[in-house]
Amino acid sequence: MPQPYMVYMQASDAEFYQRYAPAIFAYLLRNVGSREDAEDLLLDVFLAVLEKRQSADVDEQRLATWIWVVARNKVVDHHRRSKHRTHRDLQTVRETLYENDEQAPEQMALKNEAYQRLHTTLRELPAFQRDIILLRFGHGLSCGEIATVFKKSEGAVRMALHRTLKLLRTLYTKNDEGGSL
Template structure:
């Protein structure tokens, strides 16, 4: 442990962090609500700096400018994500649930529906599952998904539409079969 700490303290990223983290954190804190959010954004900024291959070749002022620009972009991303997926205090969520939704029968039915969905999703081709995961679990827009999977925004929209229609038809077919029995 001590040796790992010594190696980190002597690493270029540690030096970079010591020099710029306080300044970048102040910059971020002016634009985000909580200190925790600011620290998360700061971490993302320094991860981006590690991933940038020619970052070390930049001069000190250029490095700071680059870090501030990335920080700005990261907290904008955070704000956009918060608008698309707002967080609610636990007290509010508990008040939104009715007693019927908490009933054991409802919990079991919901679990069965989730299991059925997992089975049906597993039957889809990998590309369709990935598009669904990025859109609904990741909250990404079609353009962002396209960048990740190297497809155009239009192609992603088509994949998404066809996949949802396929799932809808599977559910419709199964409900009709269940009604005929």
């Protein structure tokens, strides 16, 4: 038993479609600009025609006139809807998705990998040197503030920080090359 909301196409409907679809499609395409939107609207137009033919006994001449009215109304509706929604080409979206290239997934993955290598290298440092690096660059403390924390002179902390950074560069380079110190 057929369901009431289903629309079945008869032979005369197929002939009607073949006769009017190319002209209606050309009209829709010219007025909406997007092939996909024109195809969607063409489908909507002919669904309306099939429903009209099924619900009322309409002669083909009146139906041919009515189909152009429906097509025009679908274009108007499309433009009303598109006023509220901006459509952008997928290629344009992809190109501008990440305004800042640093936030692109590839760049974030590379950055995370570099951070992981740095953390691995930091674990190779002695605790005192690791703490100096953490306080200086992780927490933003000045050398004077770090000196207060460790009860050392500011000059000693500066020298320790300099030596630690030099050692860290060496370790990082060695780890990057796959060797060991």
